[in-house]
Amino acid sequence: MDQEKKILFIGDIIGEVGRNVVRDVLPKLKKQYQTDFVIANGEHLSERVGIEVDKLHEMKDAGIDFFTTGNHVWREKSFEKEIAKKGMPIIRPANFLAKYPGHGFRTITTPIGRILLINLLGKEGIKEKVVNPFKKIDTILKNQKDFDIAICDFHAEMTSEKVAMGYHLDGRITAVLGTHTHVPTADERILPLGTAFISDVGMVGPLNSVLGVKSEIIIERFLSGSAGKFEIADGVGVFNSVLLTLDKNNKVTKIKRIDKITK
Ligand SMILES: [Fe+2]
Numbered sequence: 001m002d003q004e005k006k007i008l009f010i011g012d013i014i015g016e017v018g019r020n021v022v023r024d025v026l027p028k029l030k031k032q033y034q035t036d037f038v039i040a041n042g043e044h045l046s047e048r049v050g051i052e053v054d055k056l057h058e059m060k061d062a063g064i065d066f067f068t069t070g071n072h073v074w075r076e077k078s079f080e081k082e083i084a085k086k087g088m089p090i091i092r093p094a095n096f097l098a099k100y101p102g103h104g105f106r107t108i109t110t111p112i113g114r115i116l117l118i119n120l121l122g123k124e125g126i127k128e129k130v131v132n133p134f135k136k137i138d139t140i141l142k143n144q145k146d147f148d149i150a151i152c153d154f155h156a157e158m159t160s161e162k163v164a165m166g167y168h169l170d171g172r173i174t175a176v177l178g179t180h181t182h183v184p185t186a187d188e189r190i191l192p193l194g195t196a197f198i199s200d201v202g203m204v205g206p207l208n209s210v211l212g213v214k215s216e217i218i219i220e221r222f223l224s225g226s227a228g229k230f231e232i233a234d235g236v237g238v239f240n241s242v243l244l245t246l247d248k249n250n251k252v253t254k255i256k257r258i259d260k261i262t263k
């Protein structure tokens with residue numbers, strides 16, 4: 001009997017383009033890999049930044065079970081009210097310095113066990129004021145004991161900070177998965193003490209863009225310093241994700257990048 005457990009984690013989904021790519025790619029992937037649980041970073045679910053609750057439900061209907069977020073979580077003001085509602089399948093970074101509604105981690109009861117999902121924001125190169133993420137995760141793990149699987153979305157800019165977090169949590173949780181840069185890294189591996197790690201999962205959005213935004217706008221910004229209004233690019237889509245395989249004892253046996261290009 002196949003007792004393997006499969007968890008798919010999808011990088012930042014960007015606006016309508018990203019949502020369409022999810023609808024196109026995810027059902028086939030779920031079937032192909034027989035996934036048990038699907039998590040995605042949803043900090044751009046509305047358009048360029050922020051979350052609208054109808055878009056979240058739309059993506060839940062498309063097959064995503066739970067969402068993490070990042071520095072852009074509050075850009076749609078309405079979401080501050082929505083996130084506090086009971087049963088919302090989404091968390092926000094646990095280490096904001098300011099007090100915000102919602103939760104920074106959740107233990108989710110699933111058919112493959114209790115999944116402790118944690119969201120942390122990096123300190124380096126991130127504008128938002130945060131509590132030290134290394135100390136914050138220590139406090140969380142000291143108090144949370146009732147889980148079978150634990151996954152941390154470390155939403156951070158710097159690879160050094162992300163790699164350090166991987167080693168900080170090695171052997172203590174199931175996986176440390178980086179997000180935020182929108183560029184997937186090729187360093188997915190299982191660390192010496194058994195934790196699955198990747199510096200950045202990537203994104204779901206327009207391939208021919210600068211991190212999702214029309215490239216000409218960003219090039220102009222670098223040339224002249226003037227920031228034109230950011231607009232999401234269109235055209236060919238990209239889907240970046242990682243698939244975690246766990247054995248029946250919840251030990252990770254594999255982390256595999258699954259990347260797709262859509263027409
Ligand atoms: Fe993002």
Ligand SMILES: [Fe+2]
Binds near residue numbers: 072
């Ligand atoms: Fe971000």
